[in-house]
Amino acid sequence: MQLRDSLRNLVESETLKPGTRIPSTRQLAVDIGVSRSVVVEAYDQLTAEGYLTSRRGSGTCVAEHTGAKTGASALAPLAEEPAPDARWDLRTGTSNTIDFPRAEWLRCMTAVINEAGHQELGYAPLAGVPHARHVLTGYLGRVRGVRNRPEDLMITSGFAQGLALVCRVLLDRGHTTLAVEDPGHPGEREFIATSGLRPIGIPVDADGLDVERLEASAARAVLVTPANQFPTGVRLSRERRAQLVAWARKVGGCILEDDFDSGLLDTADRPPALQSLAPDRVVYAGSASKTLAPALRLGWLVGPSDFMASVEHVRAGWDIGCSGLEQLAFARFIDTGAFDRHQRRLRTEFRRRRRTVRAQLDTQLPGAWLLSGPGGLQAYIRLPPHIDEQSLVRAARHRSVLLRGGRHYAASTAASPPALVISYATANCTALSRSLGEVGVAYREQSERREEPDISRRTT
Numbered sequence: 353m354q355l356r357d358s359l360r361n362l363v364e365s366e367t368l369k370p371g372t373r374i375p376s377t378r379q380l381a382v383d384i385g386v387s388r389s390v391v392v393e394a395y396d397q398l399t400a401e402g403y404l405t406s407r408r409g410s411g412t413c414v415a416e417h418t419g420a421k422t423g424a425s426a427l428a429p430l431a432e433e434p435a436p437d438a439r440w441d442l443r444t445g446t447s448n449t450i451d452f453p454r455a456e457w458l459r460c461m462t463a464v465i466n467e468a469g470h471q472e473l474g475y476a477p478l479a480g481v482p483h484a485r486h487v488l489t490g491y492l493g494r495v496r497g498v499r500n501r502p503e504d505l506m507i508t509s510g511f512a513q514g515l516a517l518v519c520r521v522l523l524d525r526g527h528t529t530l531a532v533e534d535p536g537h538p539g540e541r542e543f544i545a546t547s548g549l550r551p552i553g554i555p556v557d558a559d560g561l562d563v564e565r566l567e568a569s570a571a572r573a574v575l576v577t578p579a580n581q582f583p584t585g586v587r588l589s590r591e592r593r594a595q596l597v598a599w600a601r602k603v604g605g606c607i608l609e610d611d612f613d614s615g616l617l618d619t620a621d622r623p624p625a626l627q628s629l630a631p632d633r634v635v636y637a638g639s640a641s642k643t644l645a646p647a648l649r650l651g652w653l654v655g656p657s658d659f660m661a662s663v664e665h666v667r668a669g670w671d672i673g674c675s676g677l678e679q680l681a682f683a684r685f686i687d688t689g690a691f692d693r694h695q696r697r698l699r700t701e702f703r704r705r706r707r708t709v710r711a712q713l714d715t716q717l718p719g720a721w722l723l724s725g726p727g728g729l730q731a732y733i734r735l736p737p738h739i740d741e742q743s744l745v746r747a748a749r750h751r752s753v754l755l756r757g758g759r760h761y762a763a764s765t766a767a768s769p770p771a772l773v774i775s776y777a778t779a780n781c782t783a784l785s786r787s788l789g790e791v792g793v794a795y796r797e798q799s800e801r802r803e804e805p806d807i808s809r810r811t812t
């Protein structure tokens with residue numbers, strides 16, 4: 353065990369780099385003075401865990417893709433590249449943490465801790481503290497039309513854990529694929545593939561996921577963001593919603609509804625959760641990451657009773673639940689109306705930021721247009737065909753603006769029209785005006801370069 357643990361530490365800390373050849377079992381046994389079987393056993397265990405690979409003739413090496421923890425989840429988009437020195441970060445994957453309601457959250461947390469007895473300070477049930485599940489069930493029914501019972505709601509460590517649990521249950525139920533929206537969240541696709549399911553990209557158009565293409569695929573399970581498609585911001589149309597539910601019923605399939613930012617959508621025309629149409633087929637997932645803060649790691653899953661029983665069974669082998677105190681603080685935050693108030697404030701602020709993006713588009717990026725609908729955290733901007741998306745992203749970076757092109761989100765390698773995706777989660781109206789002003793300079797330079805006459809050809 354000592355040998356196994358120290359080798360694992362060396363791999364995890366990358367002291368032993370991927371591809372490094374390690375001593376033979378015979379040699380190491382002699383070097384450290386133990387019997388060879390001890391070394392063989394340690395190597396076998398680390399091979400099974402994915403830390404080592406052994407090939408006949410080439411000995412044992414550190415695996416190229418080890419089970420080593422990198423500390424960065426695929427779902428944490430900012431972790432994939434360190435934020436370079438830049439004045440403005442308009443990349444998706446962030447949240448408006450500046451406006452986190454510190455005082456109100458502290459009030460709720462203080463009250464919970466003051467009132468906590470032996471039970472509240474002990475282990476919470478795996479699926480969540482009953483009171484928090486009760487409050488959240490009522491809240492989701494009221495604001496999203498979600499139809500369920502507290503017993504079928506589980507509080508998770510963010511959507512990421514919910515997704516991981518659902519993938520595991522799908523695998524256990526014989527699924528081999530999970531359809532995803534294209535464009536969609538690249539981290540999610542990676543996460544799904546890591547779980548053992550094959551993600552299949554299904555195109556998204558102005559009405560949301562193309563359900564006919566889904567019907568033509570081999571998948572019997574799909575992950576969708578129907579209220580506000582990530583990253584395009586289009587909404588799944590009424591017809592498509594019905595079509596999607598009919599598909600799920602026909603194939604005995606499962607729809608995982610990621611309702612991650614519905615709290616930021618205008619309430620006046622926000623459609624109810626897809627789950628309300630088919631509680632028997634939809635597993636509904638939500639998260640506090642966009643409306644409060646990712647650091648809370650608070651999410652929830654709601655599904656049919658038998659599915660949720662399987663989810664609980666899987667989770668029993670993973671952890672023993674999330675922080676009960678945090679769950680109770682969240683329940684209080686909802687109960688006192690603080691959550692509604694906070695989301696109302698955020699919606700007003702994001703509406704303002706969106707208006708700024710729109711105005712800047714008109715003046716700074718003439719010919720580009722906003723694809724996404726009226727709410728959410730990011731703008732999906734289609735660029736005229738002559739603009740090279742990657743050059744524009746690079747030029748923006750030179751002007752101290754970090755943003756991403758549409759390609760970053762595409763699952764298929766087929767060419768897609770050039771686009772920019774701009775998150776306004778962390779940039780206020782002033783920052784948006786300035787940063788988009790810089791993008792505008794880069795945009796005009798590209799447009800002008802195209803219009804310049806080709807002098808070299810004329811003179812020859």
Ligand SMILES: Cc1ncc(COP(=O)(O)O)c(C=O)c1O
Nearest residue numbers: 445510511512582612639641651
């Ligand atoms: C599409 C999508 N779904 C869900 C989430 C929330 O994930 P989590 O609750 O694990 O923070 C995010 C966060 O970036 C997201 O982009």
